[in-house]
Amino acid sequence: MLWPGNSSVRAQSSNESLAARFRKVTPESRWELIDTIRLGFNAHHTQGLVRVGEDFFLTAVEVKRWPKKYGQMKGKFDRDTGEGIGHLFRFNRDGVLLEDLRLGEGSIYHPGGLDFDGSALWVPVCEYRPYGPSIVYRIEAGKMKAEKAFEFDDALGALAFDKTTHTLLGGNWGSRGLYRWQVAGNGKVENAASPATPNPSFYIDYQDCHDAGEGMLLCSGLRNYAGADFGKPYPMGGLDLISTADLRPVHQLPVTLWAPSGRVMTSNPAWIEVSPHGLLAYFIPDDDEQAILYVYEIKLR
Template sequence: MPALDALDGLDRQTPWHLVDRLPLDFATFHPQGLAFAAGLTFLSSVEIQAETRGVGHVFIIDERGALQRDVIVGDGEMYHPGGVDFDGSSVWVSVAQYRPGGQSMIMTIDPASGEVRERFRVADHVSWVVCDRVNGLVHGASWGSRFFYTWTVAGALVAYWPNPSGFIDYQDCRFLGEGLIAASGIAVLSGASGAFELGGLALIDTAQRTIAREFPIGLYSTAGHTVTRNPFSISLDSGCVTMRVAPDDDDEGNGTEILTYCATP
């Protein structure tokens, strides 16, 4: 199913059906990104220890939700991992200082061995990365996805452009091919009744430098978070769009659960 056709068939009225709920029975802290590779789940998360100190984790989880390996990522104040993606060979993850404009490391993890490799560094807070192996490109975004980046896999800057949308802040993304990226995210809005989380999905067209599609998602977790708050993965199967998310921290609601939803465009 072509990515643009699939997401064009979805809107705010589309019913999403919860088809699986996988609880994680270990300390997941504050999850950030989600990817699937070699029959395993990769969940990035930040463990905050102090105002400027923490630990970055990428948890490798089996199909039953059991922790197989805790991969520590980062360097000094660069301890905040962002959204992750699997390019068919490696899992890509950004690890940044926990502030806008901070420094970042772009890293890969070998799914089989868990070996971590630093690819390059960026003088900005990079909130997520995806890799286009066919064209040898890496796409990412700044804090809140206000600006988009494209680099070579060696880290040379290819493109830098402002996000034309202010709808939501994209938190985790999936590369779909042909320059298209599926993104999920959140905007926290303030009103008379307090803060409100608005979640949604978007389709980023890196070739045209546009947001090709964007719409809200009215699904909420046990802890009351929009399901697109942080970790997200999407797959486009025959006649169905499958979305996997993990919106809750380990000390909220039922703890961190990987929720699987399906929708028919």
């Protein structure tokens, strides 16, 4: 492998935070593909990614039956729940599966983007439809045992943990609404009925978000654009650095990288970390047995 080993503390190779490094990245910055690792297991529909030490944690949904659209709205829902199984995979840097933790209850089976607070993972699991209920799990990374932190009456698609303020932040379906919860020292969430703040950024829908230091989050995502010149939807990817103070983006970067399948790299799981010379970016844009971990380096000096 060409990339560094232990990165449980992402900024340990530099005094700069991830937020500070990311601010230096522009559309002219060069992304170099330095490694590709095929996952040695069926990753199903990949969702969120974090790296802790030598290992990766990946959320995924195993769809048994895709949700079916209704002919007309039924209350606030435009589709049924479908059927599936939620997974939290732990795998090593060779793509070898180490553990598979099942997550969810009944119709709540769709895990989303997750984050690591220094000792535990925070994982949202929702119904596979907008506005459905969610369960938020707190999982000790070394034990892989899920503890239900709280239930929530919206479809949470991504969570991030701001270590500076000990705040959990989340986005609903497409991250059109953003939420904030204060977390006590014992890991308990104090305001589980948090109201939504409208997301002021529209060019991408956030899929995976992580703490970037300095009271900032780094969120990845995509949006499909249709146009007469394309013939089919054009997938646009991007990365947004967001201030946790007002939940507004402070540095936005289009990502023009695609897998051979045609999927944009920021389709779902994305993890960015500080490296000795800039940044390392990890993506798993494809699903099932075609899932590959792509590792890019962005050299900034």
